[in-house]
Each structure stands twice: as structure tokens, then as C-alpha cells.
Amino acid sequence: MGPRKEDRNKETCTASLNAVKDALYVLNGKWKLPLILSLQEGPQRFNEIQKSLGEITPKILSKELKDLELNEFVVRKVFSTTPVTITYELTPYSESLERVIDELRDWGLKHRERLVKNRRTESVAAEITASL
Amino acid sequence: MGPRKEDRNKETCTASLNAVKDALYVLNGKWKLPLILSLQEGPQRFNEIQKSLGEITPKILSKELKDLELNEFVVRKVFSTTPVTITYELTPYSESLERVIDELRDWGLKHRERLVKNRRTESVAAEITASL
């Protein structure tokens, strides 16, 4: 015997919740997205990234890069030049993010338009006082 | 004369970045998603939501609901019963989130699978030492 219908639904529900949270977690924080977008221009070295992002401190950059490595969006490559050269570049797998990011971007654009429009039309009649 | 090509690209780029951030902002935080999922079961009253979410405090719940109202995902309805009854329910507009959430969920599921699989195959050979 399997679980009852309501239980299955509840489980399915919290399962999706966790999946969504996983996805959000990956993109979350102040620097993940700027970092990915920056690396889409091509491989870069630590200090190059730091400059292109503006005000990020090395500690944070280091941590963010490690996170992205763990999630396999980024590879750290060590070249035995003298002195040693290190680059970070996006993996092919990182391309799987594009669909998600596109979807988020499209939705984000529409949402902002919508909010701006509604500020004008003063649709704050939203608070209905439904008399019975 | 318009801006140079590189500038346009940069602007387009930061524009999408902001759009994505808008979208993420809307779903972010500990409670937004659980709250939306809970309200998908139908309209609920303040205390009902509180119970169904488990450990959320009234202050936080109040704040989250206001956020969702501002973004027009939720309507607060006041019924003039005695005593007054108040419900919160999802708006039709909140359905526009479904595509985004589905996309995030699908990606999240695959990503987790992938990570689990790769932990096993011990693919930490990812750190290449490319000699020149």
C-alpha cells in the first residue's frame, strides 16, 4: 500500500519546494549572477574578475568562485607558466542555466512594467470590503 | 548617434541582470515560496496560514503577506461579518509565476541528481593542471 492521496500531494509539494530552493540557492547572493555573466565574456583571471566586478573583495570572490566550482559551473585551470597563471571559465554545464535565467529575466521585465503601470492607475482599490 | 556597440551590450547585460534580480527578489527569503504554495490550496485566514506553515511568527507572516500584496500576488479581503473575517488569497496574476517556478523546479531536480551522481564517480579530477 502506498501513502494516501493527500499525503502524496503534500510530499510532492514539499519535494518541488526543495527543488526550487536548490535552484534559488545556486543563483542567490549578491555576486553569483554578476560573476556568471562576467565569465560569459570568456575565461578570466582572478584579478581581472575582481576589476570587472568593481568592488568585490578577494575573500568574497574566492568564496563565490568555490561555490560555483562545487556546482560545476566554473572550472579553475592552472597553467604552468612562470609565474603560474590561473584562469576561471564557465563549463558547458553552466549553459543549462540559460533557460532558467532567461525565464527569470523575461518574467522580471514584465513584472516591473506591470508594477510601474499600476502605480499610475492607482489601483489600490485592491482592498475590497466585501459586505455579506 | 546611439551608444557604441560594446556599451549597448554592457547596458543590455546589466538590464537583464536587474530583471533577473527583480525576479529573484520576489521569490527570495525563507517564507515567500512556502506561503504561495500554501495559498494555492485556497484562501486562508491569518491564523490558518500561521498553523499551516508551522513556526512562522506573526510579525514575519504579516510582513511577508504585505510584500506579496505589493507585488500583487495576494489580495487581502475583509468580510464584514461579526467579528470581521479576513482572508488572503492568490490573485490571477500570481499564476504568471507558475512558469518560472516550474522551470526552477525542473532545473533544481536535475541539478541535484547531477551532483549526487558526480559525488559517486569522484569527478574531482576537474582541477586540470594544463602544462604548456
Place this chain on the structure above:
DNA sequence: CGGTATCCTGCGGGATACTG
């Protein structure tokens, strides 16, 4: 150049108590 090590701060979120 490519990072660590320490210290510090703001703020998202919580505990608890109170109110119309």
C-alpha cells in the same frame, strides 16, 4: 599575482509580549 586571516557591521529573521 592569487589568494588567507581577522575583525566588524547590517539586516533578515526570530522570541516574547501586548492590543483593538
Place this chain on the structure above:
DNA sequence: CAGTATCCCGCAGGATACCG
């Protein structure tokens, strides 16, 4: 019942300095 008011804490993220 449907919230506000106060106080509080952990932790992401930052400033600054230092290291191989």
C-alpha cells in the same frame, strides 16, 4: 482573531591587512 511593538541574534558580506 489579526495583527504591532520591542528586543535580540546569526550570518552573509565587507574592510583591512598579510602571505607564498
